[in-house]
Amino acid sequence: RAAGGDLFGRAPAQADPAPVDGEIGLPRLMPLDQPFQEAIARAAAGNKCGTPGVHAPYSVEMALAQDFRFAARMLARNKGWTIIAVLALALGLGVNVAIYSVVGLMLWTPLPYPHPEQLVYIPQTNLRRGFSRAGVSLRDTRDWASASTIASTAAYQSRPMAISGQGEPQHLPAMQVTPEFFATLGVMPVLGRAFTSAESPESASRVAIISHELWQGMYRGDPAVLGRDIRLDGRNYSIAGVMPEGFQYLYERMDVWIPLSLEPSQRERGVRSLNSLARLKPGVSVAQAGAQVRSISERIEQEDPKTSQGWRGAVRPLADRIIDRGARAAARTMFGAMGLVLLIACANVASLLLARGAHRRREFALRASLGAGRGSLIRLQLAESLLLSALGGAAGVLSAVWTVPLLKRIAPPDMTILQTARVDWNALAFGLGLSLLTGIVFGVIPAWLLTGGDLAPRLQEASRGSSGGRHVMLKSLVAGEMALALVLVAASTLMIRSLVRQFSMDPGFDKTNLMAAQVLLSTTRYPETTQVVDFYSRTLDNLRHDGSIQSAALVQTIPLGGSNRYSGVRFEGETDAKQDQIAGDMIVSPGYFQTMRIPLLAGRDFTEADNADAQKVAIVNETFLKRYWPKTPNPVGRRVRMGGEQAPWLTVVGLTRDVRHTSPID
Numbered sequence: 001r002a003a004g005g006d007l008f009g010r011a012p013a014q015a016d017p018a019p020v021d022g023e024i025g026l027p028r029l030m031p032l033d034q035p036f037q038e039a040i041a042r043a044a045a046g047n048k049c050g051t052p053g054v055h056a057p058y059s060v061e062m063a064l065a066q067d068f069r070f071a072a073r074m075l076a077r078n079k080g081w082t083i084i085a086v087l088a089l090a091l092g093l094g095v096n097v098a099i100y101s102v103v104g105l106m107l108w109t110p111l112p113y114p115h116p117e118q119l120v121y122i123p124q125t126n127l128r129r130g131f132s133r134a135g136v137s138l139r140d141t142r143d144w145a146s147a148s149t150i151a152s153t154a155a156y157q158s159r160p161m162a163i164s165g166q167g168e169p170q171h172l173p174a175m176q177v178t179p180e181f182f183a184t185l186g187v188m189p190v191l192g193r194a195f196t197s198a199e200s201p202e203s204a205s206r207v208a209i210i211s212h213e214l215w216q217g218m219y220r221g222d223p224a225v226l227g228r229d230i231r232l233d234g235r236n237y238s239i240a241g242v243m244p245e246g247f248q249y250l251y252e253r254m255d256v257w258i259p260l261s262l263e264p265s266q267r268e269r270g271v272r273s274l275n276s277l278a279r280l281k282p283g284v285s286v287a288q289a290g291a292q293v294r295s296i297s298e299r300i301e302q303e304d305p306k307t308s309q310g311w312r313g314a315v316r317p318l319a320d321r322i323i324d325r326g327a328r329a330a331a332r333t334m335f336g337a338m339g340l341v342l343l344i345a346c347a348n349v350a351s352l353l354l355a356r357g358a359h360r361r362r363e364f365a366l367r368a369s370l371g372a373g374r375g376s377l378i379r380l381q382l383a384e385s386l387l388l389s390a391l392g393g394a395a396g397v398l399s400a401v402w403t404v405p406l407l408k409r410i411a412p413p414d415m416t417i418l419q420t421a422r423v424d425w426n427a428l429a430f431g432l433g434l435s436l437l438t439g440i441v442f443g444v445i446p447a448w449l450l451t452g453g454d455l456a457p458r459l460q461e462a463s464r465g466s467s468g469g470r471h472v473m474l475k476s477l478v479a480g481e482m483a484l485a486l487v488l489v490a491a492s493t494l495m496i497r498s499l500v501r502q503f504s505m506d507p508g509f510d511k512t513n514l515m516a517a518q519v520l521l522s523t524t525r526y527p528e529t530t531q532v533v534d535f536y537s538r539t540l541d542n543l544r545h546d547g548s549i550q551s552a553a554l555v556q557t558i559p560l561g562g563s564n565r566y567s568g569v570r571f572e573g574e575t576d577a578k579q580d581q582i583a584g585d586m587i588v589s590p591g592y593f594q595t596m597r598i599p600l601l602a603g604r605d606f607t608e609a610d611n612a613d614a615q616k617v618a619i620v621n622e623t624f625l626k627r628y629w630p631k632t633p634n635p636v637g638r639r640v641r642m643g644g645e646q647a648p649w650l651t652v653v654g655l656t657r658d659v660r661h662t663s664p665i666d
Contacts, residue, residue, distance in 0.1 A: 063376070064383070071384035081356060082388070085349050089392025089438065092345030094399035097431040099338045101404050102411075102421045103331045104430075106323045109417075111250075114186035115279075118151070119318040120286060122276040122293060126310045129582060134566070135272040136313070138201060138262060141178075143296055144278065144313060149289040151281045154181040155274040161256060162522050165231040166218065171520055174232070174256040175249065181257070182209075184279045185249075191215075192226045192241030199259040201267065208237035209257040212245040232256060234524020250322050251417040265644060269300075270307035270568055277318070290315035307568075322417050342438065349388065350442040353381070378448065385443025386436070393435030397428060507560060508659035510597035513550075516558055533612075540589060554589035559596070559659050571628065572639040572649060583624055584661065585642050593619075593656060603636040603654030618642075618650035621658050 075082045110116045122144055123133040138155055145153040154177060161174040179195040188194055189209055199205035208230055219225045229236040237258060248254065266273070280289050293313040301308040323331070401423050411418040519539070526532050536554055543552035557565060569581040590606040593599075603619070610617050618640065625635055632638070639649045 064379070067380045067383040068387065070380065071387050074384060075387060078356075081352065082391075085352050085388050086391045086395060088345045088348045088352075089389060089435075090395035090399060092342035093393050093396030093431060093434055093438065094403065095396075096338045096342050096434060097397055097400035097423065097427055098403040098407065099335055100430050101400065101423050101427045102407050102418060103335045104426065105417050105421055106328060106331045107335075111319055112248075115282075116319070117317075118280045118282070118284075119185070120278050120280060120289065120315050121318050121321050122153075122278055122313045122315050124272055125312050125314045126582075128310045133314075134311075136274050136276045137269045137272050138178075138260075138267050138274060139269045140272075140300075140313065141274070141276050141278075143300060144276075144293055147289065147292045147296060149281055149284040149292050151279045152180050152184045153276065153278040154178045154184045155260060155276055156181055157260070157274050158252075158254075160518075160520055161232045161258075162234070162520055163230065163232055163256075164234070164522070165229075169522070172214070172232075172255040173253055174258065175254050176260040177257055178260050181277065184277050186279070187244065187247060189241030190244045191223065192239070194241060195257075195259050201260045201262040203259070204261045205259045206235065206237045207240040207259065208232065209241040209243060210239055211243050211253075211255045212247065214255045215242045230256070232258070234522040250318075251420060268307070268644075269304060272311075272566065278315070286315050286317060342434070346438050346442040349385075353385065353442065378444075382440065382443045386439040389435045389439030389442075392438075393431055396435075397423065397431045400427070400431070505660075508598060508657055509559060514596070536589075551591055551595040553592035553595040554587075555592055556586040556588070557661065559661050567642045568644070569628070570641040572641075581628065583628075583642070596659075598656055598659060601655045601657060602634050603652070605654060616648045616650045617653045619654040619656055620652055621656050623658050625655060 111119060113119060122136065122141075124136050124140065125132055126134065136155065141153045141155045144150060156175055156177040158173070158175050160171045162169050163172050177195070178201065179197050179199055182188055182194040190212070192209070194209070195205075195207065199207060210225075210230065215221060215225060219228075225239055225242065228239050230239055231237075243257075260274075265271070278289075280286070293315050297308070297312040301311065404421055404423055408419055408421055519536075521532060521535060526535060540552055540554060543549055565585060566582050567585050569583045588606065590608055590610065593605050600619075601622070606617070606619070620635055620640075625632065629635055629638065635652045635655055638652050640652065641647050641649050
């Protein structure tokens with residue numbers, strides 16, 4: 001019995017009592033039916049109040065439902081506080097779900113081929129020459145196929161092709177491959193056949209395999225497409241097969257595959273212009289295969305030092321060709337940074353719960369005096385924190401759906417896998433699990449502190465202050481937030497400085513107001529070299545007469561385009577021709593250095609007089625000069641030969657500064 005009435009009787013019929021400490025009043029806190037039966041039952045089990053021996057049925061499900069209903073009412077009653085807590089959680093959870101949707105593709109998504117862990121690629125390396133991932137020759141891939149650790153190897157190269165015969169000609173992404181390519185990947189055509197050994201690089205076969213999308217679009221899915229001709233680069237190819245729907249090689253769209261065809265001079269070991277693909281035998285590790293391939297490379301170097309000195313094959317997981325190890329490390333760092341953001345958000349919400357708990361001390365004391373055990377009070381607090389985390393998780397997933405497209409827009413163009421990123425069921429499951437985890441993490445500590453000790457005396461102490469334990473925890477949470485924030489700021493500063501350094505790195509030319517266009521000519525319409533030269537000359541002349549264009553030029557490979565061409569180098573008067581020497585080379589038109597604003601350091605630029613009938617000339621850069629003529633300050637007048645013995649001698653007429661071709665940092 002309590003003062004002023006019977007504790008287990010009916011409440012007086014006057015107006016609702018005033019709320020306790022600004023919260024909800026006692027009649028609303030503890031309805032006078034089931035909760036009092038619960039208090040009586042718990043008292044019988046040893047609680048501090050209640051009538052021993054009185055039991056009433058009260059299931060755990062009913063208690064949880066009541067806790068969540070009450071938590072929902074409390075959150076709705078404190079809208080401002082709830083909105084702040086939900087926004088804090090939405091920020092932490094949203095960025096984590098968005099980054100997971102992107103980083104998950106880079107770190108944990110396997111390649112879409114059978115047994116992807118067996119797939120590798122084998123680039124050539126020559127550390128002395130500065131090549132960490134160079135191309136390979138056809139002979140290299142065939143030699144590596146003899147390794148006992150390798151099940152099969154293939155070679156390929158990508159090249160766009162012009163398709164004609166139906167409507168306007170258009171360019172299609174295409175790939176030239178050796179017959180073993182599809183078997184090595186483990187993916188075969190769904191219609192027709194793959195290439196056979198008879199369609200080797202020496203055969204110049206005219207067959208093609210097309211993508212499922214091209215089959216559906218151009219041929220309307222006609223199953224009789226096999227054997228029909230498709231006109232590519234002015235030549236007819238017989239369609240031999242159709243690949244499965246959605247098939248891509250390393251997430252790059254390809255519409256046509258044709259057999260790799262090489263001239264005899266292109267099959268030499270020194271011509272490293274191909275890409276390699278290999279499948280390891282079951283149970284073989286990358287390290288085991290790498291050791292054997294290096295051994296084969298050393299044997300080749302001894303047999304043919306002229307073209308193989310310093311060159312080694314390096315076995316690497318095929319997944320690294322999409323996302324290299326440096327990018328993977330950066331992705332892990334980014335994911336860890338987002339984890340710090342979530343920890344800061346959890347600490348914020350825990351601080352809010354602790355601060356708010358100061359206004360609920362008397363409520364918990366009343367509940368304890370009416371028979372509620374500590375477990376029930378903690379459960380009530382957890383119900384509130386789980387509701388908060390659910391609301392924050394929903395808002396976070398919604399923000400992630402908007403954020404992922406933005407991340408795809410700023411992704412590097414060579415990371416094509418990131419264009420497939422989306423908030424899928426895996427990301428939703430990750431967000432759900434993260435929401436539950438955060439709800440428990442930021443709810444347990446405040447609940448434990450707010451319900452600890454003897455709660456009954458707090459009925460009299462509520463108006464005189466709060467316990468020191470909560471103050472200590474609040475200060476600890478604030479200190480932890482500050483420490484995490486400082487770590488995050490420091491890491492972000494370092495990453496931003498690295499990005500700024502990369503973007504501000506001088507590529508060797510002026511990018512202001514530069515525009516580029518790719519032009520591919522059909523070899524059947526322009527079969528003669530003179531026709532090709534005439535087309536480009538007229539095109540260039542028309543561009544230069546356009547009033548909106550200051551200057552124009554032609555170039556074989558665009559700087560920063562991610563690729564370069566390499567050829568062997570020989571020098572006039574060289575006594576030791578056995579040393580393996582290589583340099584990147586490309587063809588440019590007069591006006592190229594002026595258009596790109598690449599300064600000449602010595603000599604002259606190309607002119608219109610440097611045509612096919614004139615003396616063959618070349619311009620070299622600073623790196624070439626330092627590597628091959630380190631004691632020559634001015635290379636003008638010296639002669640070099642690019643390629644084989646039949647290549648003409650080139651007279652150096654100029655020296656230019658270095659230009660980055662592969663990437664801003666390479």
